[in-house]
Amino acid sequence: MKFYCFGDEGKPVILLLPGTCCHWKRNFDHVISLLERDFYVVCVSYDGFDETEKTVFPDMITETAKIEDYIQEKFGGHICAAYGCSMGGSFVGLLIQRRKVHIDHGILGSSDLDQESGLSARLKARLIAEMLYGMFQKGRLPRWMQKRLDKKSPEERAYMEPMLKMFGVGNDAMTFVQKRSIRNQFYSDLVTLLDEKIEVPGTTVHIFYALKMGEKYETRYHRHFKAPDIRRHDMQHEELLVRAPEQWAAEVCRCCGMGT
Numbered sequence: 001m002k003f004y005c006f007g008d009e010g011k012p013v014i015l016l017l018p019g020t021c022c023h024w025k026r027n028f029d030h031v032i033s034l035l036e037r038d039f040y041v042v043c044v045s046y047d048g049f050d051e052t053e054k055t056v057f058p059d060m061i062t063e064t065a066k067i068e069d070y071i072q073e074k075f076g077g078h079i080c081a082a083y084g085c086s087m088g089g090s091f092v093g094l095l096i097q098r099r100k101v102h103i104d105h106g107i108l109g110s111s112d113l114d115q116e117s118g119l120s121a122r123l124k125a126r127l128i129a130e131m132l133y134g135m136f137q138k139g140r141l142p143r144w145m146q147k148r149l150d151k152k153s154p155e156e157r158a159y160m161e162p163m164l165k166m167f168g169v170g171n172d173a174m175t176f177v178q179k180r181s182i183r184n185q186f187y188s189d190l191v192t193l194l195d196e197k198i199e200v201p202g203t204t205v206h207i208f209y210a211l212k213m214g215e216k217y218e219t220r221y222h223r224h225f226k227a228p229d230i231r232r233h234d235m236q237h238e239e240l241l242v243r244a245p246e247q248w249a250a251e252v253c254r255c256c257g258m259g260t
Contacts, residue, residue, distance in 0.1 A: 001044070001047050001053075002044075002052065003042055003044060003074075005040065006041040006042075006043075007040045007041050008036075012039055012079075012080035013039065013040050013081070014039040014079070014081040014256075015042050015067075015079055015082040015103075016032075016035075016041065016043045016044065016083050017067075017082065017083065017084040017088030017089075017091045017092065018044065018088055019109075020086055020186060021132055021182050022049070022166055023050075023168060023174060024044065024045040024050075025043075026165065026166050026171060027166055028043055038253055039080070047063060047066075047181070048177060048178060048180075048182075048185070049177060050176075051174070055181075056180050056184065057181040057182075059184060061188075063091070064094045064098065071101040072101060077100075077101045077102060078102045078104075079102075079103055080103075080104050081103065081104060081105040081107060081252070082095060082107065083107040083252060084107070084108055085238060086109060086111055087185075087189050088109070088111070089110075089111025090111060090113065092107065092108055092111075093106070093224060096205065097195045099200060102200075103203055104202065105203070106205045107205075107208065107252060108206070108207050108208065108221070109238055110210035110213060110235075110237050110238050110239075110240075111207075112213070112217060112220075113194065113217075115191070115193060117190070117191050121187055121191050124186070125183045125186040125187035125190065128186045129183035135169060136173060137173055139169065139172055139173035139174070140169055141169055149164075162242040196223055197224070197226040198224055198225050199227065205225045205229065206231060206255040207221045207225075207229065207230050207231060208231050208240060208248075209230050209231060209233065210233055210236055210240070212234065212235060229255070231255075
């Protein structure tokens with residue numbers, strides 16, 4: 001695991017946690033400079049997804065413990081904020097519920113918080129690993145997926161194309177990512193349970209709720225967190241981050257009591 005830092009160390013710390021099988025830079029490179037105005041930015045690069053290491057993603061709890069150790073060592077166990085993109089929101093929840101470190105503002109970026117177990121979780125992880133591994137090796141979509149994308153409306157493509165770019169499509173191939181890392185990450189996220197009604201004094205949980213995902217996700221947020229600050233956007237999953245970075249950064253700052 002690596003940590004990439006940007007900006008003035010004297011400013012409040014914000015930790016950025018990538019989404020499922022995402023490379024830290026492809027996930028957050030377009031917003032780091034926007035956050036540097038107000039924060040010292042720390043990007044997490046998970047085991048198995050950094051080209052400078054020969055590692056394999058183990059499981060959610062092992063990775064969470066490594067993040068906790070880093071926060072303890074570098075920041076005395078206390079940071080201002082942590083933003084979790086998609087699956088990264090599961091890490092935010094785990095960091096808060098485990099109480100090994102303190103985070104003033106935990107922000108979940110339209111995370112789905114899917115949880116399953118048994119054969120279903122294993123099969124899904126295997127299928128996802130096969131699909132994403134092929135994409136990472138070539139840096140492009142399978143032909144059948146590209147044909148489906150080509151048939152989408154301009155508005156749909158305007159959302160899907162930057163989302164796929166975040167996954168590595170259209171970029172240099174990520175041949176350093178092992179299939180086992182993809183499978184382990186996806187499976188571990190499904191089977192690692194978040195508590196219900198999580199509440200920690202001094203911590204506020206903010207949710208960037210993408211309304212187009214559906215009402216069941218808001219129900220999940222209220223199940224897992226006692227008093228979440230739900231911030232509704234008439235958008236799709238992580239659309240605010242990929243299509244409106246200035247607005248996204250301003251929303252992050254407002255969560256942390258900065259700006260208007």
